[in-house]
Every structure is written in C-alpha cells, then in structure tokens.
Amino acid sequence: MxxxxxxxxxxxxxxxxxxxxxxxxxxxxxxxxxxxxxxxxxxxxxxxxxxxxxxxxxxxxxxxxxxxxxxxxxxxxxxxxxxxxxxxxxxxxxxxxxxxxxxxxxxxxxxxxxxRLRRRVPIGEDGIGEAQLEAELGANDEEENALRDHGLNDDQVKAAARCFIAALPAPERLLLCEGFGQELAGGLSGVASRHRIASYHYRAGKLGLVHMRAALPRDYGHTLMGSWIQKTLGITIERENMSAIHRVFKILALEASCVS
Incomplete structure (x- = not known):
C-alpha cells in the first residue's frame, strides 16, 4: 500500500x-x-x-x-x-x-x-420519509410503552427534540435535518456539498449520525444525540433501553424533517 x-x-x-x-x-x-x-x-x-x-x-x-x-x-x-x-x-x-x-x-x-449479531436501525444516512416515520410512530406500541417506562410520552420527546435541534450549531443542524430527518438524494455527503459543510463526517460523528445501529456502542452517549438522550430524556444508552431509544430516534427524525 x-x-x-x-x-x-x-x-x-x-x-x-x-x-x-x-x-x-x-x-x-x-x-x-x-x-x-x-x-x-x-x-x-x-x-x-x-x-x-x-x-x-x-x-x-x-x-x-x-x-x-x-x-x-x-x-x-x-x-x-x-x-x-x-x-x-x-x-x-x-x-x-x-x-x-x-x-x-x-x-x-x-x-x-x-x-452478524444486530440489524440496522431503520434510520441512517439515507434517511426515511416523513410518512413512513409517522406510520411507524403510530404502529409500534412496544416502543411507546418503553417510553412510558421512562416517564415519557411522545409529546414530551417532541418538545425536547425541538429544543435540541434549535440549540445545535448551524452545520450540525443542517446535517441532522436534511441527512437524518429527510429522504434527500446523496445522504450526508449531499447535504455537506449543498451547504459547503467542511469536515462533515467528523461533525456527523460528533453529532451521532454515524452510529445508527440496533445495538449502539457504549461511546454513543458521548455524542451530542446520545448525551441528549441520556441527560435530557434520562434514557441510558443500554441494550435493554433500545426500544425507547428507537422511538426517540423516530421522533427526532420527524421533528428534524419539519425544520426548514
């Protein structure tokens, strides 16, 4: 080499x-x-x-x-x-x-x-459509019940998600809203190209967009998204909490897709 x-x-x-x-x-x-x-x-x-x-x-x-x-x-x-x-x-x-x-x-x-031991979370670099997100939110009682176990409901997570999105620096907000919350061509690289975002993979890593897995690594709690999930929502990044975390991802993606 x-x-x-x-x-x-x-x-x-x-x-x-x-x-x-x-x-x-x-x-x-x-x-x-x-x-x-x-x-x-x-x-x-x-x-x-x-x-x-x-x-x-x-x-x-x-x-x-x-x-x-x-x-x-x-x-x-x-x-x-x-x-x-x-x-x-x-x-x-x-x-x-x-x-x-x-x-x-x-x-x-x-x-x-x-x-070989995990499946991919249905949210990733390619994003998923708003209609699909809304359908999944309404169809998954297990995830909704998992949120309740943490003293949360969808409306509370939606409100927290809006605050989280609003507080992000502009480059990270664009990556989240267009690369996670919408199904746009080109994924994260397309977002970075359209908005001239430098070091976008590094920013996406710090944000938490390059760790979308069914079983998140333990370092995910040190990303911006992971820290928000743990510190603001009170959900520890652990295997037994994945149903609640999946629900949070879907709500966050739906709220991000609504930001212009």
Missing part, C-alpha cells in the same frame, strides 16, 4: 496520537485530516462485507478508535480481552499509513463480527 503521508504529517500524527484524549478542536481536525488521507488507498477485504460506505467507516473508526472519545483510560471489552487488539500506547503510536491501515483492518473485523 502506498504511504501518502508526508514527513510532517507522520511527525504530527505521532505527536497528536500521544495526546489524543487531550486535543483541542483544531488538533482533532488535524488528526482527522491526517488519518483520512492515510487511509485513502487502504482497501481491506472486510469493506465488501459491510453495508456502510468506506468514508463512513473511516469516520466511525476515527471517532471510536483513534480519538477514543468514548472512555478516557477505559479499554473497550474487545481490547481488554485481546492484547493484540489493545489500543496503541504513546510509544507505539503509528507513524505511517501502513500502520494505520492495520488498525483500520482490525476495526473492520470487529464490525464484521458485530454486524
């Missing part, structure tokens, strides 16, 4: 990697750009067995495994059980595209294993 990183980029990568959980927003953006560039020619065979695009998988990899925003000082279960999958220590920080591709391949292997 061709190593596209310059000497400066390789040096910056090592430095940023050693401080990757204390980076400023500007440094995070620099790390994102370097890793994205390094992985551009990387094409592991595992990509063919996953539904997501390579660009989306790279964004997920950077968010969860490179920046490791999910758990400072706490290894993920797979990392703890398998020393070969343990995150790199500062002394072993990758300094080339080849090394990064090896880490990316490990991540894809984990994704491939996990994909």
């Amino acid at each position: 061709q190593d596209l990183l310059s000497k400066t980029e390789s040096t910056d990568l090592g430095d940023l990697w050693q401080r990757r959980q204390q980076l400023s927003p500007e440094e995070m953006g620099r790390m994102y750009a370097i890793v994205t560039r390094a992985l551009h020619p990387c094409a592991p065979s595992e990509l063919r067995s996953l539904d997501e695009s390579k660009q989306e998988l790279i964004a997920q990899f950077i968010y969860a495994k490179v920046l490791r925003l999910h758990a400072v000082g706490t290894p993920e279960p797979d990392d703890a059980e398998d020393p070969e999958r343990a995150p790199a220590t500062p002394s072993s920080a990758p300094s080339s595209a080849v090394a990064l591709c090896a880490y990316f391949k490990r991540y894809l292997i984990d994704c491939t294993r996990a994909s």
Whole structure:
C-alpha cells in the first residue's frame, strides 16, 4: 500500500496520537485530516462485507478508535480481552499509513463480527420519509410503552427534540435535518456539498449520525444525540433501553424533517 503521508504529517500524527484524549478542536481536525488521507488507498477485504460506505467507516473508526472519545483510560471489552487488539500506547503510536491501515483492518473485523449479531436501525444516512416515520410512530406500541417506562410520552420527546435541534450549531443542524430527518438524494455527503459543510463526517460523528445501529456502542452517549438522550430524556444508552431509544430516534427524525 502506498504511504501518502508526508514527513510532517507522520511527525504530527505521532505527536497528536500521544495526546489524543487531550486535543483541542483544531488538533482533532488535524488528526482527522491526517488519518483520512492515510487511509485513502487502504482497501481491506472486510469493506465488501459491510453495508456502510468506506468514508463512513473511516469516520466511525476515527471517532471510536483513534480519538477514543468514548472512555478516557477505559479499554473497550474487545481490547481488554485481546492484547493484540489493545489500543496503541504513546510509544507505539503509528507513524505511517501502513500502520494505520492495520488498525483500520482490525476495526473492520470487529464490525464484521458485530454486524452478524444486530440489524440496522431503520434510520441512517439515507434517511426515511416523513410518512413512513409517522406510520411507524403510530404502529409500534412496544416502543411507546418503553417510553412510558421512562416517564415519557411522545409529546414530551417532541418538545425536547425541538429544543435540541434549535440549540445545535448551524452545520450540525443542517446535517441532522436534511441527512437524518429527510429522504434527500446523496445522504450526508449531499447535504455537506449543498451547504459547503467542511469536515462533515467528523461533525456527523460528533453529532451521532454515524452510529445508527440496533445495538449502539457504549461511546454513543458521548455524542451530542446520545448525551441528549441520556441527560435530557434520562434514557441510558443500554441494550435493554433500545426500544425507547428507537422511538426517540423516530421522533427526532420527524421533528428534524419539519425544520426548514
């Protein structure tokens, strides 16, 4: 595989990697750009067995495994059980595209294993139509009852969703409303292109749009959407709460689709 990183980029990568959980927003953006560039020619065979695009998988990899925003000082279960999958220590920080591709391949292997155990939430980068959302909201008593178990109803979640949407920075609001709440051509990349949103995959990762899964990873609570679900709605991101979380996703998408 061709190593596209310059000497400066390789040096910056090592430095940023050693401080990757204390980076400023500007440094995070620099790390994102370097890793994205390094992985551009990387094409592991595992990509063919996953539904997501390579660009989306790279964004997920950077968010969860490179920046490791999910758990400072706490290894993920797979990392703890398998020393070969343990995150790199500062002394072993990758300094080339080849090394990064090896880490990316490990991540894809984990994704491939996990994909066999879960189904995709019917909300993702392609979005779903408003009529379909309304039909699903009215048809799923299990999800509605799950919300009640948390002391919530649809109207309360709708009101909270409107406040959440209104408080988002403009780029994130556009990604949510047009890439999550509407069924528009091009998905998130189309939204970014229309509105000239820079680093849209990084923004989407921080927002929570690249983690739409039936079983959300535990770091999802550190995204903007996940934090809102946990702190504002009081629903912990756990497997047993997925019915309520699915309901919240659908309500949020419906409210987002109504924002011009």
